[in-house]
Amino acid sequence: VGPGAEEGEARRGCPGGVSPVGSSRREVPGAEGRPRAAAGRPVDEEVSSDSEPESPSLGRRRREAAEEEVDETPQEKKLRLAKLYLEQLRQYGESRPALGAGAPAGRPPLLPQLEQKGRLQRLVAKDVQPPDPTSIRVLRGHQLPVTCLVISPDDRFIFSASKDGSLIKWEVESGKRLCVVPGGKKGTEERHMGHASHVLCMAISSDGKYLATGDRNKLIMIxxxxxxxxxxxxxxxxxxxxxxxxxxxxxxxxxxSHDRCVKVWNVAENAYVETLFGHQDVVTGLDSLSRECCVTAGGRDGTVRLWKIPEESQLVFYGHQGSIDCIQLINEEHMVSGADDGSVALWGLTKKKPLALARQAHGMQDAQGLQQPYWISAVAALRNSDLLATGSHSASVKLWKCGEGFRKLEPLWDIPLVGFVNSLKFSAAGDFLVAGIGQEHRLGRWWRVKEAKNSICIIPLKQRAAAPSSEAPDSS
Structure with a gap:
């Protein structure tokens, strides 16, 4: 399908190349009953006619403050806010722990706003030491290739799934299997309470309450x-x-799904919400953060898409030459994707072409007498930072540094791992990386790495003690 395939589907008059999502939206239950606040007034604020009048001195101070605010030029306001932010960063930097020691108790008021805008970037990549291969822990439990995994929000547990249909809960500290849900035969899902086909994907809610898994039998289990x-x-x-x-x-x-669509569900209510259409080939990967939108990789239709759920619209991005098999958001404004043409791309959600593109990121392989790039089968990002990881079947996981403004990809270290790297996840604290390894690719059986072990690998990440991590606003 050529790059212009979906242009014919776009609604006439849509600005900026935004094509409509062909679906109707349902109203959120209970929304009509919510009180609306008047402009500038909280919903719960009560105004009484018996309120005491303010004192003359208080009124004078308020008038003086208002006059000062009026006299402030836009440039002076920007300078004042910049000084305030830098002071908050300085105080935050003195109180925050090193990489891997967990999050600090409090955050400066401006940091959540910058994080929401995708402007907060933890500069940790330059201080990450090359991982020691002997420190990698290997957890065995799945009989067939591991296809997907997630880490609990508190970094205490790992959940993994496999082509054998099994689901395992691991304890990070001890490496013990805390729970095993075995796979079953097709048609037995109701009886044995598990998957009866390849599990291809999983997700965990940010409060750690729900786990979702999806399989080849078209089912999503909560x-x-x-x-x-x-x-x-x-x-x-x-x-x-x-x-x-x-x-x-x-x-x-x-x-x-491979049915080329994206669906939205409400897990707490066990409810279906809506379906979004647009991709011209199987959808191979999906990710989201706090905004009401998600990003998808469209396989061989050659596109990455940003779905804006409330607006019922989508943005289409082009850059890879092959099937786009994996994608992850770095922050609210940037993402990384990998394809079977061997390339890794960095994207900004305001530009339709990659900000940076690393071709042949894992080198070349000899496939049936032909030189081909190693497929990129997994990507991971330490959220709101400049540290990335990519996986293939090239016998290594690679760590990368995002250059300033996400306009450059700089290779850091190779971590030896034999087999297809089908899933990669950083811990929330950034002190370890988990890889799901299999003898086969997550989505098929094009090659088989016989010497690989179907396993979970926990890779410790250490930071140079002399240079504590810093946080800075992204300049892009």
Whole structure:
């Protein structure tokens, strides 16, 4: 399908190349009953006619403050806010721990705003030491290739799934299997409470309450993360479910499928919300953060798409030459993707072409007498930082540094791992990286690495002690 394939579907008059999402939206239950605040006044504020009048001195101070604000030029206001932000950063930097020591108790008021705008960047990549291969822990439990994994928000547990249909909960500290849900035969999902086909994707809610898994049998299963008991099954996709992501801070779930569509669900209510259409080939990956939108990789249609749910619109991005197999958001404004043409791309959500593109990121392989690039089968980003990881079947995982403004990809270290790297995840604190390894690719059996072990690998990440990590606003 050529790059202009979906242009014919775009609604006439849509500005900026935004094509409509062909779906109707449902109203959120209970929204009509919510009180609306008057402009500039909180909903719960009560105004009484018996309120005491303010004192003359208080009124004078307020008038003086208002006069000072009026006299302030735009340039002076920018300078004042910049000084305020730098002072907050200085105080925050003195109180925050080193990489891997967990998050500090408090954050400066401006930091959440910058994070929401995608402007907060933790500069940690330059201080990451080359991982020691002997420190890598290997956890065995799945009989067939590991296809996907997630880490609990508190970094204490890992959930993984496999082509054998099994689901395992691991304890990070001890490496023990805390819970195993075995795979079953097709048609036995109701009886044995597990998957009966390849599990291709999973996601965990940001509060750690729900786990979602998707399989080749078109099913999405919702689990209790504490007990590993299945809570619900979502049906509706017409082909394999290949991507899942919870919207941060909510129980809204996005799912992607080989049926070329994206669906939205409300897990807390066990409810279907809507379906989004646009991709011209199977959707192979999906991710989201706190905004009401998600990004998807469109396989061989050659596009990455940003779906804006409330606006019922989508933005289309072009850059890879092959099938785009994996994608992850770095922050609210930037993302990374990988394709079977061997390239890794950095994107800004305001530009339709990559900000940076690393071709042949994992080198070349000899395939049936032909030189081909190693496929990129997994990407990961340490959220709101400049540190990335990519996986292939090139016998290594690579760590990367994002250059200033996300306009450059600089290779850092190679971590030896034999087999297909089908999933990669950084811990929230950034002190370890987890890789899901298999003898085969997550989505097929084009090659088989016989010497590989179907396993979970925990890779410790250490930072140079002499240079504590810093946070800075992104200049892009």
């Amino acid at each position: 689990w209790d993360t504490v007990t590993c008991k299945r809570l619900h099954i979502f049906t509706g996709h017409r082909d394999a479910v290949s991507g899942l992501s919870f919207r941060k801070g909510t129980h809204q779930l996005y799912s992607a």
